[in-house]
Amino acid sequence: MKLEITSPDKQIFSGDVDLVQLPGSDGLFEILNNHAPMIAALGQGRAKVQTTDGKLQYFDIRGGVCEVLENKITVLAE
Numbered sequence: 888m889k890l891e892i893t894s895p896d897k898q899i900f901s902g903d904v905d906l907v908q909l910p911g912s913d914g915l916f917e918i919l920n921n922h923a924p925m926i927a928a929l930g931q932g933r934a935k936v937q938t939t940d941g942k943l944q945y946f947d948i949r950g951g952v953c954e955v956l957e958n959k960i961t962v963l964a965e
Contacts, residue, residue, distance in 0.1 A: 888903065888904050888905070888907075888918070888919075888920055888958045888959065888960060889901075889902075889903060889904075889958065889959045889960065890902060890903075890904045890907055890936060890959075890960045890962070891959075891960070891961050891962065892934065892936075892946060892962040892964055893961075893962065893963055893964070894964055894965065895965070899946060899964070900936065900944070900946065902938060903938065903939045904936055904937060904938055904939065904960075905919070905920070905937050905938070905939055905941075906918070906919055906935075906936070906937040907934065907935070907936055907937075907960055908934065908935040908936075909927070909929055909932075909934050909948075909953055909962065910929060910930045910931065910932025910933065910934070910948065911927050911928065911929060911930060911953075912927075912928040912929065912930045913930075915932070918953075918955055918960055920958060921958065922955050922958075923955070924955055924956045924957075925953075925954075925955050926952065926953070926954050926955075927952070927953045928950075928951075928952060929948060929950055929951040929952060929953055929962070929964065930950060931948065931949045931950060932947075932948065933945050933946065933947055933948070934946040934947075934948055934962070934964070946964070948962075948964040948965060949964075949965040950964070950965045951963045951964035951965050
């Protein structure tokens with residue numbers, strides 16, 4: 888899957904991932920390969936990203952929006 892995390896100031900992450908965990912407005916949710924299309928509001932919390940080489944990265948966000956479509960995840964985060 889492709890993941891892009893963008894803030895109003897800059898692009899924070901862009902790359903291939905196996906798993907993304909995001910803080911939704913109603914709680915945490917995970918996105919895996921071939922996830923159904925969706926748009927979700929994000930709350931404050933920590934995004935967890937597992938890259939294709941197995942490394943974990945964490946990003947603090949204060950809200951935003953996530954779109955999942957055809958194995959591409961776009962996160963517009965504050």
